[in-house]
Amino acid sequence: MATQAATVRYESLDAIRGVAVMGILAMNIAAFALPFPAYSNPAAGGPPASLDLATWFFNFVFVDSKMRGLFSMLFGASTLLVIESAASGGRSAAGAHYSRMFWLAIFGLVHFYLIWFGDILFLYAICGLLLFLFRKLSVKALLLWSIPFFLVALALPGSLWTMLSMAEAGRLPPEAMAGMKQALADMNTDMGPGTPSLCQGNRAVSRQLSPASSRTAPARWAAIRCSSSRCSRGKRSV
Numbered sequence: 202m203a204t205q206a207a208t209v210r211y212e213s214l215d216a217i218r219g220v221a222v223m224g225i226l227a228m229n230i231a232a233f234a235l236p237f238p239a240y241s242n243p244a245a246g247g248p249p250a251s252l253d254l255a256t257w258f259f260n261f262v263f264v265d266s267k268m269r270g271l272f273s274m275l276f277g278a279s280t281l282l283v284i285e286s287a288a289s290g291g292r293s294a295a296g297a298h299y300s301r302m303f304w305l306a307i308f309g310l311v312h313f314y315l316i317w318f319g320d321i322l323f324l325y326a327i328c329g330l331l332l333f334l335f336r337k338l339s340v341k342a343l344l345l346w347s348i349p350f351f352l353v354a355l356a357l358p359g360s361l362w363t364m365l366s367m368a369e370a371g372r373l374p375p376e377a378m379a380g381m382k383q384a385l386a387d388m389n390t391d392m393g394p395g396t397p398s399l400c401q402g403n404r405a406v407s408r409q410l411s412p413a414s415s416r417t418a419p420a421r422w423a424a425i426r427c428s429s430s431r432c433s434r435g436k437r438s439v
Contacts, residue, residue, distance in 0.1 A: 218275050224268025280332055302329040
């Protein structure tokens with residue numbers, strides 16, 4: 202029975218995993234065919250057509266991060282299956298798990314250095330090192346543990362928006378304002394040459410920083426709005 206349990210395949214999990222992988226491909230394929238900023242900015246490869254914007258918007262709303270989240274849940278499910286299979290077969294659960302994470306990290310590093318810099322396997326392997334410690338917790342305990350992790354995830358982008366709000370209100374000291382100006386300029390460069398400028402929500406910060414910093418990077422939604430108007434057609438206002 203233990204041998205049978207160790208060789209069981211759950212076709213439903215395999216099917217869902219396939220859907221998640223194809224969804225991740227739908228997002229990453231933009232970076233394969235276009236400049237990498239096209240992942241976040243549909244105008245990075247040039248003025249986008251209506252179909253380009255529609256495709257980008259669909260992926261952003263229905264695919265972006267959703268498939269990665271689904272794949273992460275499947276990663277957790279497969280981790281439990283490997284641990285339970287090892288335990289039922291009389292093997293070390295920790296040995297089986299960490300051996301799997303070791304080889305996952307190796308594949309991730311090879312992928313990163315030799316194939317594509319957008320690898321995520323190594324990150325999964327690092328998270329897997331902690332995942333083993335949570336294997337026996339109840340659902341309630343897992344939910345409680347998820348709260349601090351969720352707050353940290355919110356705090357990272359939240360700190361950026363706080364800085365932008367302070368810059369807009371002119372509350373940053375001169376040296377911090379200069380650093381914000383440089384950070385926004387770098388962000389604009391990273392977003393690509395087709396980045397729309399002076400979009401709504403970005404103008405006030407630009408004025409606070411300096412007139413020369415008006416070509417700062419917009420948010421994703423601002424990129425959609427401006428890409429379909431004058432910003433994406435080369436009529437950049439300065």
